[in-house]
Amino acid sequence: MRLTTFAAALVFASIAAARPAGRPAAPAAAPCVTATAACTEFVTLGGGPGRSMIYRTYSLDARNDAARRALIMVHGTNRNADHYFETAIAAAFLAGALDDTVVIAPHMIDRTDKPEANEIVWQSSWRTGGPAQNNPALSSFDFVDEILRKLATKATFPNMKAIVVAGHSAGGQFANRYEMSNKVHETLGVPVTYVVANPSSYAWPDAVRPLPQGDADPATAKEAWNQKDETPLPPHTNYTFGPYDASKAAAFNRWPSGFENRTGYTEKISDAQLKKQLVDRPTTYLLGQVDTLPLGGFDSSANAMAQGPTRRARGEAYFKYITDTLGAKQQLIIVPECGHNDRCIYTTNIVFPAIFPKVGG
Numbered sequence: 084m085r086l087t088t089f090a091a092a093l094v095f096a097s098i099a100a101a102r103p104a105g106r107p108a109a110p111a112a113a114p115c116v117t118a119t120a121a122c123t124e125f126v127t128l129g130g131g132p133g134r135s136m137i138y139r140t141y142s143l144d145a146r147n148d149a150a151r152r153a154l155i156m157v158h159g160t161n162r163n164a165d166h167y168f169e170t171a172i173a174a175a176f177l178a179g180a181l182d183d184t185v186v187i188a189p190h191m192i193d194r195t196d197k198p199e200a201n202e203i204v205w206q207s208s209w210r211t212g213g214p215a216q217n218n219p220a221l222s223s224f225d226f227v228d229e230i231l232r233k234l235a236t237k238a239t240f241p242n243m244k245a246i247v248v249a250g251h252s253a254g255g256q257f258a259n260r261y262e263m264s265n266k267v268h269e270t271l272g273v274p275v276t277y278v279v280a281n282p283s284s285y286a287w288p289d290a291v292r293p294l295p296q297g298d299a300d301p302a303t304a305k306e307a308w309n310q311k312d313e314t315p316l317p318p319h320t321n322y323t324f325g326p327y328d329a330s331k332a333a334a335f336n337r338w339p340s341g342f343e344n345r346t347g348y349t350e351k352i353s354d355a356q357l358k359k360q361l362v363d364r365p366t367t368y369l370l371g372q373v374d375t376l377p378l379g380g381f382d383s384s385a386n387a388m389a390q391g392p393t394r395r396a397r398g399e400a401y402f403k404y405i406t407d408t409l410g411a412k413q414q415l416i417i418v419p420e421c422g423h424n425d426r427c428i429y430t431t432n433i434v435f436p437a438i439f440p441k442v443g444g
Contacts, residue, residue, distance in 0.1 A: 114140035114181055116172050118165035125202075126189075126229055129221050132201040138168035138188040140181070143233040151242050151442045153185040153234045155227065157250035157257045159425065160210070160380050164190035167254070170426045171438075178435040185240070187230060191223055210253045211260050211286075211339035212348045222348040223257070228267045235271035244442035246275045251369075251425035252379065255282030260339055263361035264349045278437050280369035280428050281394050283382035285401045288358045288409065290326065290336045290343075292389045293400035297321035304396035308373040315433065316372055316417035322400040324408075332385035340386040362411040367437040369428055370398040371421035379423035394423065 115122035118138060125134040126143070141147050156171040158164045168188035175181040190196075191209040194216070198204050204216045209223035227248065233239065234246055250258040262277040263286065293299040298307065298319040307319055327335055338345040342354050349357065375393045377383060391397035398415070405411040418434060421427035428434065 114172075114186070116140060116181075118168045122168070126226070126233070128203060128225060128229055129218065133203045133215070133218050133221060134201050135203045135226050136164075136190045136192075136199075137230065138164055138190070140172065140175075140184070140186040143185070143187075143230070144239065146239055146241075147185070148242055149183055150185050150240050151183045151244045152180065152439060153187065153240075153243065153246045154438055155187045155189065155230060155246070155248045156429075157189060157227075157248070157254035158191070159251060160253035162191060162193065162196065164188040167251075167425065170429050171249075173426070174429045174435065174438060177430055177432075178439045180435075180439040184439060185234065189226060189230065191226070208339075210256045212257075212264060214347055224261055224265055224348045227261060228265060231265075231267050231271060231275065235273045237272075243273050245440045246271075246273055247278060247438050247440065248275065249278035249280065249429070249438055250282075251280040251428060252282060252423065254425075255280045256284060256339070258282075259285050260349075262364050262366050263357050264352065266348075266352075268360070268364060275364075276437070276440065277364060277366040278369060278434075279366060280425070281371055281374050281398070281423055283380070283394060283397070284340060284387045284390055285397065286339050286361075287336065287341045287390065287401070288354075288361055288405065290341060291324045291404075292327040292335070293322045293391050293396070293404075294325050295392070297323060299323075299391050299396055299400060301392040304391065304393045305375050307375050307393065307395055310372075314419075316419055318370070318399045318402065318415050318417055319396075320399070320403055322396075322403050324400075324404055327389050332389050335386050335389045337386075340389070358409065362405060362409050365413065367414040367416060368398055368402050369416050369418055369434060369437070370395045371423060371428060372417050372419050373422045376422070381423075 122138050127134045156167045158167040171186045175184050191205045206213050212222050212224040215221045258279045298321040337343045374395050391400050402415045418428050418431050
């Protein structure tokens with residue numbers, strides 16, 4: 084099951100109708116489910132006064148005994164956190180997880196978004212852990228680190244059992260780099276998993292790339308959606324890897340496309356540690372069955388094209404490499420009938436176990 088725009092409206096209407104009429108919802112009893120100021124709060128970063136805004140169904144500062152899960156949904160290149168908040172709410176409603184899941188959509192603004200007092204303004208590199216414009220000591224990874232620390236605070240969320248960091252498109256780029264880079268994963272006392280959906284590029288752990296043959300041949304990759312009606316849909320695996328001709332893209336292996344020349348948040352993490360964290364941390368990759376056309380802000384730069392001709396081919400090749408070569412034991416789901424669309428991807432039944440993991444009572 085997946086959500087169309089019309090169906091989304093019905094979902095939100097159903098959520099609103101389910102609340103008692105004529106009185107406000109009690110704290111931690113009914114989720115805040117509108118992408119309006121009423122469902123926002125600021126997270127203080129770096130000890131203040133800098134701060135960044137999030138949409139959330141429950142406050143991160145009010146005690147909540149009912150919350151057992153959290154889903155952090157990172158927006159795409161348009162910085163439309165309101166839209167991604169609604170997508171995540173719809174998914175939680177359909178999965179029956181709305182009441183016990185804290186749904187969060189961070190808003191990583193730039194100067195065109197009219198920042199409020201002390202609000203952190205990010206550069207376009209927010210998607211890969213880049214620094215803030217008005218406080219270069221802070222990175223977008225620090226922002227999500229602080230959200231995770233709040234969610235793992237036992238005095239506020241005593242029954243929190245699982246946290247998921249997810250993103251689509253540019254948000255998928257964020258989730259891929261954050262998964263392997265963040266410095267809080269092992270320190271929280273709450274399991275964290277990651278869901279990477281349809282990014283245009285990945286941070287490759289070695290200076291090799293898929294060769295333009297087999298399933299990475301441009302003509303083959305474009306028609307990759309046209310496969311037998313199987314459940315689940317199998318990923319394509321006919322990928323081979325070899326050295327990349329750097330004369331075609333001199334920066335093909337520099338961060339964020341590869342591990343070289345890292346600065347800021349990831350600078351002091353060794354390549355070996357980064358690779359270990361990439362392989363060891365639990366991650367699910369989501370690829371739309373029909374995300375094979377250069378639509379929706381597709382990255383056609385030389386560095387990105389070195390990773391494959393389509394988003395789907397890039398994801399399949401990357402997954403095959405880290406699985407076969409590095410020994411990663413992660414999950415890849417080809418989401419049926421979905422293209423480059425976050426709402427289609429995240430409101431599909433086969434995705435729900437990844438974004439709303441089962442937790443004990």
